[in-house]
Amino acid sequence: MKYTIIVPVYNRTNEVAELLQSAEQLNYNRDNFEILFVDDGSSDELGKFIHSYRSESNLAIRYIYQENTGPAEARNNGMANSSGDYFLFLDSDCLLPPQWLNKIDSALAEHQYDAFGGPDTFHDSFSPLLKAVNYSMTSFIGTGGIRGNKNSFERFYPRSFNMGISKNIYKNIGGMRLRYYGEDTDFSARIYEAGYKVGLIPEAFVYHKRRTSLPRFFKQITRIGMSRIVIGKLHKHMLKPVHLLPAFLILGLLFLFVLTILIPAIFSWFWIPTFFGFLLICLLAFYQSYKMYQNIKISFLSIIALNIQVFGYGYGLLKGIWKFKIKKTALENL
Template sequence: MIKYSVVVPIYNRPKELDELLESLTLQEFTDFEVIIIEDGSSISSEHIAKKYQSLLKLLYFSKSNEGQGFGRNFGVKYASGEFLIFFDSDVIVPKEYFKTVDAYLEDHKIDAFGGEDKASDDFSDFQKALSYSMTSVLTTGGIRNKNQNAGGNYQIRSYNCGIKSELFREIGGFKKTNMGEDMELNNRLEKLQVLKRLIPNAFVYHKRRGDFKSFFKQIFSFGRTRVQLKNMYGISIKIVHLFPVGFVLFTLFAVLLITFNTDYRYLPIGLLSLYFGAIFVHSTVSTLNLKVGFLSTIASFIQHLAYGLGFLKEVLFPNKK
């Protein structure tokens, strides 16, 4: 039987940690330990950790702020499990998660794995809309949850993934602490031809919070990070990453056509309307909720705009740090 070590960095989010730890107490498979790393928070989660110490095999550490990647590295030093499981603090873990993972790993000799992220039925309409925009095939091509089992090249994501402890330590853990640290890790694993898989049904509920303004800032950073990863580590940029750039340029083109009152001024607006109309219909049908469909349309627009602008910003005015 495999033993697991769950490593979770936390920064100013005690309520999120409470929900995550509560979900871990409900697991059908219980042979795992939990390591919480308070990464320089000004709002401590120590009282939340103490609340669950009698219910879970739990270790809590507080340290100066370095970011989630190095926070995970810190926690791994105290991990005793054969497999490390990394969760973000804003996920909720279904009760079948570890049972599903353990059964898969018993039958498949792999070195690392990942799982999907979804919205739970009890999430707010806003949270469901953000989840749709981040995972839908119409917005991201479904790249976050794409099953690449045929080639063993699944891109693990640090909000929900696992890796053999021995391998993680051998390669030195995360080398980048924020934004894209999992992509840099993937890059090294692929160079080593490590076998990675998406485990079907090993999903988590990703409870994104905030507002559209903070969502824009986050996605803008994602766009910049994609270029930085190419410049710093040679990680290739895929066609799907260029789609938001095309969206920004196409939207600018549409504005210019309308501004100068050309004969074709309504054509690009019509195409954009068709695209976002499809998003509205697809989201509404998949969630059975008109409000979620409407919010998903706004979230998807913001996502494309922010990522494209962030990408272009880093190409034209790169960060020299």
């Protein structure tokens, strides 16, 4: 067995059904890979669905159950029970293009990566909201290209929505050590620090549905912002001023608001340039999104998603600084 695809799942049976339907279309030898679902204490009868599922293309599917301890521990459990020489991590809300494993195969043959990852993108069937969230999460002004863009402002760190490692890495450095806050980024950093060869495979993308509502998206982004502070405590070089820009933006706006109350005459000096700067960024987001999707509705939603991402991430950074820097919450149980 060359690959074990490890998918942690918590109450997402509907997503698993869609993921399996896309996996049926993989044009790759069925003897060379398996799909291992790790049930993190679901209550929606995931196990019953998996055991009753009949693959139309002879997919090798396995299922294990654990008490609810989080996605990182589910991935660790999956690695401990895998048969493959490589472990491939997917989120349950991903769909696979038919060539996904072939692209990984070709890149490994050419580059001999020890660890690797690919980008995430949208599928044509996604709703306008999901496409807007995809724009926000993959655009340079949204994330700086860190999720699989060749033009990223920093080194590529594979993320667990589309990530692979060799079995030797797991044997030598163990599994993920954080439960919820940046567990995959910390894992990738440890892989780099251990001297392994890590690479981006741009062609090995997945379709990522992500969150299905704006409030859930805000909650997810807030957690990501908090995780950046955790990662910075564990790996000093991974927390730079550029990562803190959304937090500086929030603090700057609060400062301007208070200053304007105290000195109303300065309103035009600061708020008018701030408004036009904000408007320019929104217009740029609209243009980029429209160029990508050719859809006005999605372009307007992209502006909303981008603002939720920036302010949610900034709020998460500030929350993380308070929790992990000021209150000094221990990281061992995260």
